Amino acid sequence: MNYKHSLTYLPYFLIPLLLLAALNYWNGLRTVETTVAAQAQNQLNSLAGEIDARLRNEQIDLTRAALSSSLKDLLVARKSTAAVNQSADNPTAASLPSQLFLNLTSVLKGRAHCSRLAVFDDKQHLVFQIERQQNPQGTDSFVVETTRSTITPPSLGNKQVALNNSILRYSIPVWANGPNTNAGTLVADLNLAEVMSDASSVLESSQGSESNHTTFVTAVDPTAKIIYNPQHDREGLLVSSALPEFLPIAEALTRNSAGLNHFRGTNGQDFVTAYSPLSAWNIGIAVGQDRSVVAASAHRWGMLGIALALVGGIGSTLIFASQFQRKSVGITRVEEGLTAIAKGKLDRIDLRSSDDARAIADNINIMTERLRTQIAREEETRQFQSFVRISAMLTHDLKNAIEALSLIVGNMERHFDNEQFRADALKSLTSATDKLRAIVLRLTKPLTSLSGEHPRPKSIDLIPIIKRVEAMTAESLREKHQIQVTLPPNLFVYADPERIEKVVENLILNALEAMADRNGKLTIEAGLTSRGAATFSIKDNGAGMTQDFIDNQLFRPFATTKKRGVGLGLYTCREVVEASAGTIEVESAEGIGTTFRVVLPSASHDSRN
16 A cells, blocks of 8 residues: 555545544533523522522511501510610510510520511510520520620611621611500521521432532622631631632622623632622622533543544545455445535434445434434523523522512501501402412423413403503502503504413512602503504613613513623513513603603404405
8 A cells, every 4th residue: 555645535524533532522522511501590599599588588577567556566675665664674584475585585596597586565675585595405495685795786677688797687667556656676696607507408408419529609798708618617707808719700709790700719629709799788709610621521522533533534544545445335425414414414324334435424422323313412501591591581580470479468557447458458469469370380390391382362451451451550659659640442463362461460560669769750651553453562761771772672582780690581471462462662861761662463453454
C-alpha cells in the first residue's frame, strides 16, 4: 500500500468525524449546563416556596393568637385596673389564664417555630414573656417572665415584620374593641436559620437519591450577612469575610435581583447557582448544584468520541486507500452510507462478511449508533425544557389565584362583619378554589398541558365573565382605587370561556399591580367595534411602559417589569386571544398609564358572515 497516497484521502474521512465528535462533545457540555441549571432553579423555587409558606403560617398563627378573646380580655382588664391603680402589678406566670397559656405555647412548640414571644400593653410595658427551652429529653418546656423581656418594646398600632441578624420579629397589634382601640402588642421572635435548616432537610428528603450532586444552600440579609449556611460557623458573618467567592451573588441579592450565576466553592466545586430574593421577608436565597461530577463524565465521553473519530478516520482512510483501485461494491455502499449520514439518515450500512469494506461499515455503524443515542438524549432534553416551561406557566396561574385569595383575606378583618361581604367572599373563595383545582388537574394530565392545545371556541357571553373577575379581584379595592365599569347587557363572542377568563384576570391584576403604590383609577369597558367585532379594554393610570419594552419584550415569555413575577402572563394572554382568532393591542406611556384592548370574533357577527 502507498501510504503517501493514503494521506491524500485522510482529511476527507478525519475532518467530518472530528467535527461530529466535537459537536457531540460541545452538545454534551451544553446539556450538562442546561440540566444542572434547571435543577438548581427548581430546587430554589421549591425551597423559596417552602420557606415563604412556613413564615406566612407562623404569621397567621400569631395573628390568631393576637385576635384571641383570652389575650384581649387580659389586656383590657389590665388597662382598666391600671386606670384605677397606677401601680398595678404584672400578672404572675401562675395567674395567666389556662386557655391563653395553651394558645400561646402552641405557637412556640417545636423546632423551626417561634422561640419566644412577649405581650406589651398600650403603654409599651411588658405584661409577660414566654420562651421555649428544649429539655435534654428533646421535649419543650416554657419559661414565663413578667418583670423583664429580651424583646424590645415595639411601636404601637401597626403589624410589622423586622429582620435582625437571623431573627425574624413579628409585631402584631391587639385591638380591644375595634381597629381604633389598641390594647397592646404581641411580639414574637423566629430563628430563620432553624427555618432554613428544617426546610432544606425537607427538600433533600423529598429528592431522595435521584441526584448525586453536591447542593449549596445559603441565605443572606440586606447587608450581605449570612443568615443560614450548612457550615453553621459562618452564620452571622459578612459574606465578604466568611465566603468571599459568593460575594457577587450576595451583592445581587442585596439589590433584589434574581438569576443564575457560577460560584466556585472552597473545595473546587463549580456550583451553578440560582438565586432570588424573598422581598416579603427581607432575605435572599441561593441554591447551587455542583456540575463538576456530571461535567467530568461529559469530558470523558467527549474525549472518547474524539479518540474514536481519530481511529475511525485513520482506519477508514487506510481501508479506502487499499480498496480504491478495485472500486468494490462495498466502497460504493460505504460512500452511499456516508452521504445518507450527512443528510441526516442514520441507517446501518450492511455488507457481507467477505466484503473488503466491512470494517469501514462497522466503524461507521458504531458512530451512527452513537449519533442516534445523542439525538435521543437531545429529545429528552427538549422534553425536560418543555416540562420547565409548563411548570413556569402553572406557577404563574398559581400566583394569580393566590393573589386573588390574598385580596379577599386582606379585607376580611375590616369587612368580616358585613354579611354581604361574607357572601361575596364565599363566592370568590369558591371560584378561587375551583381555579386551584383546575391547575392541579392540569398537573395530573401533563401530556395535555404540555401539548398547548386550545379547546374549540364556542359562543359565550363575555359580560358575566368580566363581572365575575372584577368582583373577585378589584371590587375589594374600591376604598383605595376608583373603579369604573361600563358594560353592555351582553356581549357574545367565540372563545373558550375558561381561557378567556384567565385573560381578563391577568389584565385586571396587572392593572392593579401597576397602581399598587398610588391611589389610581381602573376603567373596564366593553362593546362592539365599528366592524361588529366584540371588544373589551382594561385601563389603568399606573407607571406605564416604555415604547422600547412594548416593541421588544412585552409579549415575550419570561419578560417582566415586576420585581416578583414569572413573565408569562401577557405571553399567555396573546396565545389565548390569537388561538380564538382575536387580537390584543396595548397603548402605554410612562407616568400616564396603560390600556390593553382585546378584540374577539363576535358570535352574532360571525353568524352573519
